[in-house]
Amino acid sequence: MSTREIRQTLFAQFAVVADALAHSSRLALLELLAQGERDVETLSGLLGLSVASTSQHLQRLKHAGLVSVQRHGRRRIYRLASDEVSALVLNIGRVAEASLASVEKIVNQQLRAQDELPPVSTDELARLSARRAVVIVDVRPAEEYAAAHLPGAVNIPLDALRREMSRLPQDREIIVYCRGPYCLLALDAMRMLRRHHYRVRRLEESVSEWRRAGLPVEHGITTAMTGSA
Amino acid sequence: MSTREIRQTLFAQFAVVADALAHSSRLALLELLAQGERDVETLSGLLGLSVASTSQHLQRLKHAGLVSVQRHGRRRIYRLASDEVSALVLNIGRVAEASLASVEKIVNQQLRAQDELPPVSTDELARLSARRAVVIVDVRPAEEYAAAHLPGAVNIPLDALRREMSRLPQDREIIVYCRGPYCLLALDAMRMLRRHHYRVRRLEESVSEWRRAGLPVEHGITTAMTGSA
DNA sequence: TTTATATTCAATAAGTCTGTTGAATGATAG
DNA sequence: CTATCATTCAACAGACTTATTGAATATAAA
Known part of the structure; x- marks a missing residue:
């Protein structure tokens, strides 16, 4: 495997994570989950999304390894896979604030x-x-x-x-x-x-x-x- | 503006940044730029992409505020907007390594x-x-x-x-x-x-x-x- | 000038992502 | 064993993304 191929493969995997983060609802879900584990319905209520849509976003996050699920009766409780994940969301926020004038405006x-x-x-x-x-x-x-x-x-x-x-x-x-x-x-x-x-x-x-x-x-x-x- | 609306607007902006990161070629570009500023042709050569494609990816990164350009003769020299950006790429890498078994496999x-x-x-x-x-x-x-x-x-x-x-x-x-x-x-x-x-x-x-x-x-x-x- | 060169732009076709349906699972409660 | 409820699944339309063309700019060299 050449250096270029390794780079390709490695960054393709990184892109899976970045892709999972690349939607405002999913970032919002991660932010909510950083506050504590929650079931699908609660999350959908808090964000004002349909249950189906929420479920699909959560599955995408799970597929990228950012959250984990646990069944609890007929509910499924989602939680962050690790603290690193919420640090990552904050990191994106910091970069966005530094890079995009519009964010600073909103914040202020x-x-x-x-x-x-x-x-x-x-x-x-x-x-x-x-x-x-x-x-x-x-x-x-x-x-x-x-x-x-x-x-x-x-x-x-x-x-x-x-x-x-x-x-x-x-x-x-x-x-x-x-x-x-x-x-x-x-x-x-x-x-x-x-x-x-x-x-x-x-x-x-x-x-x-x-x-x-x-x-x-x-x-x-x-x-x-x-x-x- | 309600809390929910603020959240929406804020995370929509964060998603602009995450979106820019959500492609293996763009992550690879950022990694290369972390090593030093470069013109479009050099970058396209190093990554094995077409010049047009490279240019478009770079513009996307610029639009998200992650890189900046400077004209130098007929070349355009791209560079990272800040060190935070390469820290962010590393952060994604770390999360990917922790979350995705496939990344650890490649790395090892x-x-x-x-x-x-x-x-x-x-x-x-x-x-x-x-x-x-x-x-x-x-x-x-x-x-x-x-x-x-x-x-x-x-x-x-x-x-x-x-x-x-x-x-x-x-x-x-x-x-x-x-x-x-x-x-x-x-x-x-x-x-x-x-x-x-x-x-x-x-x-x-x-x-x-x-x-x-x-x-x-x-x-x-x-x-x-x-x-x- | 004219010519060469680096980059961007515009248009396109193929592919991917989203939100919405309504139906399918699968667990609990009666 | 049926009804209920939380969640997922499957399929679809509409909207974005992407790589690839070839043409358009704009700078520098001849």
Whole structure:
């Protein structure tokens, strides 16, 4: 096999992966699955796609080795094949943001315009947190929270927020965060809390950036509401 | 704009990037461009594609913001828009290798079977290099070598190898390396040197892995042949 | 000028991808 | 053992992609 043939074959396989990523619905599915495993119907509901279409996209993702399925009664539960996959989606996002002016525009105008208040940086949060001036809320699903979260953050997944909102104090500022710049959970949480007259801002970065900044993270489950647990 | 609409718009833009990556020839073009800027004809020759086809693929990549062009006489010189782009291609490769059994097979059978001798690990190379037992040859283009290279490595880009081969001693083992697991330059170099009766092995990893292992790297230009310059 | 050359453009035919149907599986519940 | 429900499958039309032509641009050399 010549170098050229090897290259061909190898890149043809890489293209299988890239092909699987090359559709907005499939990227959205991967982003949802990064938040936790889900069955077909739930996914189709969340994205507003037909069940058949959702199923077909999921099968394409599976064929490319990006997700795996497990039967559970008459449901099939899809999940990401590995964490590398969601890192890859983020990587594409970063390149798109750097390369396509249109993405930056959306990110700035839409994501950022939602905040009348500017998002909080890791630095600023570190200071606020040290003074116990704020309550930090991690709106990701429980498994992700358990894997790693900001010190003192309480976990209230978006699904549970309406129900558990009353646990949050009205007299301190709330800082919400989720998975990073393209994770829209924090935005939804912010909207919901503001409607109930909480003072809320959102952390701009994610746990991985927090960690990359050399700041400590916690593991496991915390239930206390007081701050640096 | 609702969260769902933002998601849609954002992921549609991400899909533009993924779409551009979703073809083996375009991935191969990016890999070549990662080695240095090139004009259309050269690229078409290296990949064995028609000029028209190459041009169209390059325009697609440009449209997705992954490469940029610059006119130079009647040629157009294409180059990667940023280093992020080649990181993204590597990222896809890593996911493909993890997710698709067929890729691992190719990597093992083809890339690795070329070596009758197993490739050298960073650890082993560090030992060999300390004893000045080997000559290390970096076969990447000069700019990449200048940016960072292994201590004591000489730079002989693949293009120049046939011409400059005589600078290499016949009585010491040669270790070649290039950009990482999917870089085929080192393989070509190894074949060529073996045809001329050199003892050659190839480093399994790349400069970035070397650095990640906590080992030192050198910058700038080295011309000496003796080892730890 | 005219000629050569590198690249792009435009048109085409063959192939691939998508979303939508409605029917087929296959597991559970009654 | 029948009904129900979640999912997949199969088939189709409409839209994109791709490689291949040969013609069109636009720069440089003669």
